[in-house]
Amino acid sequence: DQQVKQNSPSLSVQEGRISILNCDYTNSMFDYFLWYKKYPAEGPTFLISISSIKDKNEDGRFTVFLNKSAKHLSLHIVPSQPGDSAVYFCAARSRDNFNKFYFGSGTKLNVKP
Amino acid sequence: NAGVMQNPRHLVRRRGQEARLRCSPMKGHSHVYWYRQLPEEGLKFMVYLQKENIIDESGMPKERFSAEFPKEGPSILRIQQVVRGDSAAYFCASSPLASTNTGELFFGEGSRLTVL
Numbered sequence: 569d570q571q572v573k574q575n576s577p578s579l580s581v582q583e584g585r586i587s588i589l590n591c592d593y594t595n596s597m598f599d600y601f602l603w604y605k606k607y608p609a610e611g612p613t614f615l616i617s618i619s620s621i622k623d624k625n626e627d628g629r630f631t632v633f634l635n636k637s638a639k640h641l642s643l644h645i646v647p648s649q650p651g652d653s654a655v656y657f658c659a660a661r662s663r664d665n666f667n668k669f670y671f672g673s674g675t676k677l678n679v680k681p
Numbered sequence: 682n683a684g685v686m687q688n689p690r691h692l693v694r695r696r697g698q699e700a701r702l703r704c705s706p707m708k709g710h711s712h713v714y715w716y717r718q719l720p721e722e723g724l725k726f727m728v729y730l731q732k733e734n735i736i737d738e739s740g741m742p743k744e745r746f747s748a749e750f751p752k753e754g755p756s757i758l759r760i761q762q763v764v765r766g767d768s769a770a771y772f773c774a775s776s777p778l779a780s781t782n783t784g785e786l787f788f789g790e791g792s793r794l795t796v797l
Contacts, residue, residue, distance in 0.1 A: 574723075600784050611685070611772055611788030612724070657723060661784055667737040669786065671716070673723035 571595045572660050574672035581679050587645040589675050591658030594639065598660040598670075603632060603643050606655045606674070615656075616643070648679045685710075686755075687773050687789035695797050700760040700767070702792045706775030713756045714774040714786060715748060724772060730756060763796045770794075 573592045581587045589603075599620040604612035618625040618632045618641070625632050631644045645652055658672040686705040694700050706713050711732050716724040726740040730750040741748065745763075750756040760767055770793045774786035 572723075577721075602784060604788075609790065611687075611774075611790045613788065614785040617784060659724075665737070666784075667714075667729040668726050668739070669714075669784070670726070671724035673721070 570673075571598075572658055572670045572672040574656075574658055574675050576675050577673070578676040578678070581648045581677065583650055583679055583681050584647045587643075587648045587652065587677055587679065589643040589645075589656050589658075589677065591641050591643075591672055592639060593641075593660050593670075595660070595662060595670075596639070597662040597664055599663040600661040601632070601634060601641050602659045602661075602669070603630075604657040604659060604671075606657060612657055645677075648677075650679050650681050653677055653679045685773055685775050685787050685789035687771075687792050689792060690790065691793050691795070693795045693797060694763050696764055697762050700763050700794055700796075702758040702760075702771050702773075702794070703755040704758070704773030704775075704789060705755040706773075707787050710775035710777050710787070712776045713750050714776070715756075715758050716772045716774065718770045718772065718791075720769070727758070760794070763794070765796045768794055768796045 571594050602617040603615040605615045606612040616627050616630050618634050634641045655674040655676045657674045659669045713730045715727040728741050728748045729737040745761045747759045770791045772791045774788045
Protein backbone atom coordinates (compact mmCIF):
# COMPACT_ATOMS: atom_id res chain seq x y z
CA ASP A 569 0.00 0.00 0.00
CA GLN A 570 1.89 3.00 -1.34
CA GLN A 571 0.78 6.00 0.70
CA VAL A 572 3.35 8.33 -0.86
CA LYS A 573 3.62 8.26 -4.63
CA GLN A 574 6.07 9.78 -7.03
CA ASN A 575 4.64 8.97 -10.42
CA SER A 576 7.53 10.26 -12.50
CA PRO A 577 10.50 7.92 -12.27
CA SER A 578 12.71 10.37 -14.12
CA LEU A 579 12.96 14.00 -15.19
CA SER A 580 15.40 15.70 -17.51
CA VAL A 581 15.94 19.47 -17.37
CA GLN A 582 18.33 21.91 -18.98
CA GLU A 583 20.78 23.72 -16.72
CA GLY A 584 19.41 27.07 -15.58
CA ARG A 585 15.78 26.07 -16.03
CA ILE A 586 13.29 25.09 -13.34
CA SER A 587 12.96 21.51 -12.12
CA ILE A 588 9.58 20.51 -10.69
CA LEU A 589 9.31 17.23 -8.86
CA ASN A 590 5.89 16.03 -7.80
CA CYS A 591 4.59 13.88 -4.99
CA ASP A 592 1.10 12.70 -4.05
CA TYR A 593 -0.10 11.16 -0.82
CA THR A 594 -3.23 9.42 0.33
CA ASN A 595 -3.16 9.57 4.13
CA SER A 596 -4.93 12.62 5.57
CA MET A 597 -3.09 12.06 8.85
CA PHE A 598 0.21 13.09 7.31
CA ASP A 599 1.26 16.41 8.78
CA TYR A 600 4.92 16.73 7.95
CA PHE A 601 6.64 16.30 4.61
CA LEU A 602 10.27 16.11 3.63
CA TRP A 603 12.39 15.87 0.52
CA TYR A 604 15.59 13.88 0.47
CA LYS A 605 18.27 13.80 -2.18
CA LYS A 606 20.31 10.72 -2.97
CA TYR A 607 23.45 10.34 -5.03
CA PRO A 608 24.53 6.88 -6.27
CA ALA A 609 26.24 4.74 -3.63
CA GLU A 610 25.36 7.22 -0.90
CA GLY A 611 22.61 7.48 1.66
CA PRO A 612 19.76 9.97 1.28
CA THR A 613 20.39 13.44 2.67
CA PHE A 614 17.75 15.80 3.94
CA LEU A 615 16.95 18.69 1.64
CA ILE A 616 13.89 20.59 2.80
CA SER A 617 10.69 20.05 4.77
CA ILE A 618 7.27 21.55 5.25
CA SER A 619 4.67 21.31 7.96
CA SER A 620 1.01 20.92 7.08
CA ILE A 621 0.27 24.30 8.64
CA LYS A 622 2.16 25.93 5.78
CA ASP A 623 1.71 25.85 2.04
CA LYS A 624 5.19 26.94 1.05
CA ASN A 625 8.72 26.72 2.38
CA GLU A 626 11.74 28.17 0.66
CA ASP A 627 15.45 27.55 1.13
CA GLY A 628 17.71 29.12 -1.43
CA ARG A 629 17.09 27.54 -4.81
CA PHE A 630 14.69 24.99 -3.33
CA THR A 631 11.01 25.61 -2.64
CA VAL A 632 8.46 23.08 -1.52
CA PHE A 633 4.76 23.70 -2.11
CA LEU A 634 2.00 21.86 -0.28
CA ASN A 635 -1.59 21.59 -1.50
CA LYS A 636 -3.44 19.82 1.27
CA SER A 637 -6.80 19.70 -0.47
CA ALA A 638 -5.20 17.89 -3.41
CA LYS A 639 -2.85 15.89 -1.17
CA HIS A 640 -0.02 17.00 -3.38
CA LEU A 641 3.36 18.53 -2.86
CA SER A 642 6.05 19.62 -5.21
CA LEU A 643 9.69 20.56 -5.07
CA HIS A 644 10.90 23.39 -7.27
CA ILE A 645 14.57 23.86 -8.00
CA VAL A 646 15.49 27.07 -9.74
CA PRO A 647 17.86 27.55 -11.38
CA SER A 648 18.74 23.89 -11.83
CA GLN A 649 22.42 22.97 -11.80
CA PRO A 650 24.20 19.81 -13.03
CA GLY A 651 25.13 19.04 -9.41
CA ASP A 652 21.42 18.71 -8.66
CA SER A 653 21.35 15.51 -10.72
CA ALA A 654 20.30 12.84 -8.21
CA VAL A 655 17.32 10.81 -7.07
CA TYR A 656 14.82 12.81 -5.05
CA PHE A 657 12.60 11.11 -2.50
CA CYS A 658 9.46 12.58 -1.05
CA ALA A 659 8.65 11.46 2.51
CA ALA A 660 5.77 11.99 4.92
CA ARG A 661 5.12 11.47 8.59
CA SER A 662 1.80 10.86 10.27
CA ARG A 663 0.65 12.89 13.27
CA ASP A 664 -0.34 9.66 15.02
CA ASN A 665 3.05 7.99 14.56
CA PHE A 666 6.19 10.10 14.69
CA ASN A 667 8.30 6.98 14.35
CA LYS A 668 7.52 6.08 10.80
CA PHE A 669 8.41 8.03 7.68
CA TYR A 670 6.78 6.91 4.45
CA PHE A 671 8.88 7.36 1.33
CA GLY A 672 7.96 7.58 -2.30
CA SER A 673 9.77 5.56 -4.95
CA GLY A 674 11.92 8.49 -6.03
CA THR A 675 12.38 10.63 -9.12
CA LYS A 676 15.71 10.62 -10.90
CA LEU A 677 16.57 14.16 -11.96
CA ASN A 678 19.08 14.74 -14.71
CA VAL A 679 20.20 18.33 -15.23
CA LYS A 680 21.90 18.69 -18.59
CA PRO A 681 24.72 21.25 -18.96
CA ASN B 682 33.29 12.42 10.26
CA ALA B 683 30.76 11.46 12.92
CA GLY B 684 28.04 10.45 10.50
CA VAL B 685 25.97 7.29 10.53
CA MET B 686 28.29 4.36 9.87
CA GLN B 687 27.09 1.18 8.26
CA ASN B 688 29.03 -1.98 7.56
CA PRO B 689 29.59 -3.94 5.56
CA ARG B 690 28.92 -1.77 2.52
CA HIS B 691 28.54 -4.87 0.39
CA LEU B 692 27.64 -8.36 1.52
CA VAL B 693 27.22 -11.48 -0.61
CA ARG B 694 25.46 -14.49 0.83
CA ARG B 695 24.23 -17.79 -0.56
CA ARG B 696 20.65 -18.85 -0.02
CA GLY B 697 20.14 -20.20 3.48
CA GLN B 698 23.01 -18.28 5.06
CA GLU B 699 22.70 -15.52 7.62
CA ALA B 700 23.32 -11.83 6.99
CA ARG B 701 24.25 -9.36 9.73
CA LEU B 702 24.23 -5.66 9.01
CA ARG B 703 25.60 -3.17 11.49
CA CYS B 704 24.82 0.48 12.09
CA SER B 705 26.45 2.98 14.41
CA PRO B 706 24.30 6.09 14.76
CA MET B 707 25.59 9.62 14.78
CA LYS B 708 27.17 10.72 18.01
CA GLY B 709 24.51 11.81 20.44
CA HIS B 710 21.71 10.04 18.57
CA SER B 711 19.83 7.35 20.44
CA HIS B 712 17.20 6.54 17.84
CA VAL B 713 17.86 4.19 14.95
CA TYR B 714 15.72 3.33 11.94
CA TRP B 715 16.22 0.63 9.35
CA TYR B 716 14.89 1.01 5.81
CA ARG B 717 15.07 -1.34 2.86
CA GLN B 718 15.23 -0.30 -0.77
CA LEU B 719 14.39 -2.94 -3.33
CA PRO B 720 15.46 -2.35 -6.94
CA GLU B 721 13.37 0.35 -8.63
CA GLU B 722 11.45 1.01 -5.43
CA GLY B 723 11.47 3.58 -2.66
CA LEU B 724 12.63 3.25 0.89
CA LYS B 725 10.44 0.96 2.96
CA PHE B 726 10.36 1.36 6.74
CA MET B 727 11.36 -1.75 8.63
CA VAL B 728 11.98 -0.98 12.27
CA TYR B 729 12.61 1.82 14.75
CA LEU B 730 14.70 1.23 17.85
CA GLN B 731 16.00 3.07 20.84
CA LYS B 732 18.74 1.74 23.05
CA GLU B 733 17.70 -1.74 24.21
CA ASN B 734 14.12 -1.25 22.96
CA ILE B 735 12.24 -1.99 19.78
CA ILE B 736 9.70 0.80 19.47
CA ASP B 737 8.06 0.03 16.13
CA GLU B 738 8.72 -3.09 14.07
CA SER B 739 5.60 -2.91 11.94
CA GLY B 740 7.66 -2.97 8.74
CA MET B 741 9.67 -6.06 9.59
CA PRO B 742 8.82 -9.33 7.84
CA LYS B 743 7.33 -11.72 10.37
CA GLU B 744 9.97 -14.39 9.91
CA ARG B 745 13.74 -14.51 9.54
CA PHE B 746 14.30 -10.80 10.26
CA SER B 747 15.28 -9.36 13.62
CA ALA B 748 16.86 -6.17 14.89
CA GLU B 749 18.51 -5.05 18.06
CA PHE B 750 20.17 -1.96 19.46
CA PRO B 751 22.08 -3.00 22.56
CA LYS B 752 23.21 -0.71 25.33
CA GLU B 753 26.75 -0.93 24.03
CA GLY B 754 27.68 -1.27 20.40
CA PRO B 755 25.96 -0.81 17.07
CA SER B 756 22.45 -1.67 15.99
CA ILE B 757 22.27 -5.02 14.20
CA LEU B 758 19.82 -6.07 11.50
CA ARG B 759 19.91 -9.84 11.21
CA ILE B 760 18.44 -11.85 8.36
CA GLN B 761 18.39 -15.60 8.81
CA GLN B 762 18.18 -18.14 5.99
CA VAL B 763 18.42 -15.49 3.31
CA VAL B 764 16.52 -15.85 0.05
CA ARG B 765 17.07 -14.12 -3.29
CA GLY B 766 14.22 -11.72 -2.55
CA ASP B 767 16.22 -10.31 0.38
CA SER B 768 18.69 -8.79 -2.08
CA ALA B 769 18.38 -5.05 -1.52
CA ALA B 770 20.06 -1.99 -0.12
CA TYR B 771 19.52 -1.65 3.61
CA PHE B 772 19.77 1.86 4.99
CA CYS B 773 20.15 2.84 8.59
CA ALA B 774 19.18 6.29 9.81
CA SER B 775 19.43 7.98 13.18
CA SER B 776 17.86 10.93 14.89
CA PRO B 777 18.39 12.65 18.23
CA LEU B 778 14.70 12.55 19.12
CA ALA B 779 11.69 10.64 17.88
CA SER B 780 9.62 13.74 17.35
CA THR B 781 12.02 16.50 16.44
CA ASN B 782 10.74 19.70 14.94
CA THR B 783 12.59 19.09 11.70
CA GLY B 784 11.78 15.40 11.46
CA GLU B 785 15.13 14.97 9.77
CA LEU B 786 16.72 11.55 9.61
CA PHE B 787 20.44 11.17 9.05
CA PHE B 788 21.16 8.23 6.79
CA GLY B 789 24.17 6.02 6.43
CA GLU B 790 25.53 5.02 3.05
CA GLY B 791 23.71 1.73 3.11
CA SER B 792 24.61 -1.95 3.03
CA ARG B 793 23.97 -3.72 -0.23
CA LEU B 794 23.05 -7.37 0.24
CA THR B 795 23.26 -9.75 -2.67
CA VAL B 796 21.90 -13.26 -2.27
CA LEU B 797 23.20 -15.77 -4.80
